[in-house]
Amino acid sequence: MIELIKKYLKSSLIPEFNKEPVFSFPSDERIGLYIHYAFCKHICMFCPYHKIQYDESIVREYTDCVIREFELHNLKSFTSLYIGGGTPSNDKYFLERILPFFKDFIKNEISLEIHPLDATSDNIEFYKSNGINFVSLGVQSFDDEFLRFIGRNHSGLDNEIALENIMNAKFDFVDVDLIFKPEKSFENLKKDFTSAAKYSPEQISVYPLMRFSYTGLGKTKNIPSREKEYFRELDKVASDLGYGRDTLWTYTLKNKTGRFSSVGREFYLGLGMSSSSFSGNVFSTNTFSFEKYREYIFKGKIPVDSVYFFDDYQGALFYSFWALYNRKLEMKNIEKFFPGGYNKILTVMKFLKSLKYLEGSGDRYYVTDKGLEILLELEEWLTYEFIDPLWSRLRASAKKSQLGEISSPTDNEVY
Ligand code: SF4
Numbered sequence: 001m002i003e004l005i006k007k008y009l010k011s012s013l014i015p016e017f018n019k020e021p022v023f024s025f026p027s028d029e030r031i032g033l034y035i036h037y038a039f040c041k042h043i044c045m046f047c048p049y050h051k052i053q054y055d056e057s058i059v060r061e062y063t064d065c066v067i068r069e070f071e072l073h074n075l076k077s078f079t080s081l082y083i084g085g086g087t088p089s090n091d092k093y094f095l096e097r098i099l100p101f102f103k104d105f106i107k108n109e110i111s112l113e114i115h116p117l118d119a120t121s122d123n124i125e126f127y128k129s130n131g132i133n134f135v136s137l138g139v140q141s142f143d144d145e146f147l148r149f150i151g152r153n154h155s156g157l158d159n160e161i162a163l164e165n166i167m168n169a170k171f172d173f174v175d176v177d178l179i180f181k182p183e184k185s186f187e188n189l190k191k192d193f194t195s196a197a198k199y200s201p202e203q204i205s206v207y208p209l210m211r212f213s214y215t216g217l218g219k220t221k222n223i224p225s226r227e228k229e230y231f232r233e234l235d236k237v238a239s240d241l242g243y244g245r246d247t248l249w250t251y252t253l254k255n256k257t258g259r260f261s262s263v264g265r266e267f268y269l270g271l272g273m274s275s276s277s278f279s280g281n282v283f284s285t286n287t288f289s290f291e292k293y294r295e296y297i298f299k300g301k302i303p304v305d306s307v308y309f310f311d312d313y314q315g316a317l318f319y320s321f322w323a324l325y326n327r328k329l330e331m332k333n334i335e336k337f338f339p340g341g342y343n344k345i346l347t348v349m350k351f352l353k354s355l356k357y358l359e360g361s362g363d364r365y366y367v368t369d370k371g372l373e374i375l376l377e378l379e380e381w382l383t384y385e386f387i388d389p390l391w392s393r394l395r396a397s398a399k400k401s402q403l404g405e406i407s408s409p410t411d412n413e414v415y
Pocket residue numbers: 039040042043044047048049051085086087115
């Protein structure tokens with residue numbers, strides 16, 4: 001059945017380019033807002049996300065464009081705001097404009113990704129006074145050799161200092177991001193997790209190193225069998241340290257609720273270059289080119305370069321995947337938002353339950369530990385079958401359209 005679904009997705013999900021989507025979001029109660037800050041001063045070799053070299057004048061123009069892009073949508077209420085990048089924590093000008101502007105539209109948390117070198121006492125005070133209450137610290141590892149390998153510009157000691165500063169600031173929710181390389185021994189991962197857990201952040205996210213074709217790791221491959229084995233071991237280590245596996249990649253302190261996640265929203269509107277939006281019937285991705293982005297905005301057009309138009313079954317599959325990534329699918333939501341896909345999804349869930357990947361009733365399904373292993377494989381398959389080719393294409397077309405005033409360095413060139 002899983003192979004059949006993969007085949008079906010490969011043959012039926014084809015992105016369309018140069019088409020303007022019509023979003024019809026289900027309800028304001030369930031939409032998250034994502035803003036992409038697409039700039040970095042230092043480019044890391046492994047990073048697949050869209051970013052260009054920091055340039056103050058371009059950031060100023062970009063900031064205006066993000067606000068104008070928001071005004072193209074008729075949406076004024078969101079569950080949460082997530083500011084990701086790039087390195088948004090490095091830019092007070094951007095945050096000083098963006099945060100006051102959007103604050104009143106956000107009902108719950110305002111999240112920021114923080115680079116360890118930005119986690120100084122002054123900056124932290126600034127983030128807090130501007131309404132940031134959920135933060136994710138991009139530690140990646142405490143091992144200097146591994147940090148150097150992935151091209152980071154900070155050390156294990158910098159991470160310790162940053163984490164201490166962040167924890168002292170008493171944000172409502174702190175996440176620590178870790179990456180592991182399955183070619184190295186499990187002991188390395190265990191050491192990193194234990195080092196992070198020493199500070200008791202609410203959440204620790206753990207990702208296997210991903211190898212996008214256009215990064216410096218493009219010629220290497222994931223090792224899913226070893227990754228699964230490491231997660232099995234890590235579940236035990238984490239549990240002894242007081243953390244439970246909350247989603248595919250995250251562990252949460254057992255007495256805490258809440259989650260730091262850029263993909264945990266049911267529906268979301270993305271603003272800024274390369275950001276994505278999901279409205280149920282549409283999954284779109286904005287242009288990767290700054291010139292095109294600016295041009296779209298000045299013409300009053302939504303700056304989308306690629307769109308998947310979903311029928312109810314396809315939309316329900318997409319929605320279900322991310323719900324299961326968070327370990328729980330409520331079937332009433334499928335019935336409500338994708339009525340035409342309900343029966344097929346129910347059949348898929350019953351089948352997954354028969355394989356012991358899920359437990360629960362016909363109303364609600366939970367992912368078992370065995371099911372998480374299938375999700376890991378599926379997540380990597382989706383990354384390399386869909387996201388990598390799409391982003392590669394959008395990156396290539398952005399490069400062609402650059403007018404010369406900015407360059408979009410590839411990780412290979414920089415490292
Ligand atoms: S991983 Fe490195 S290159 Fe990628 S967004 Fe973060 S700081 Fe920039």
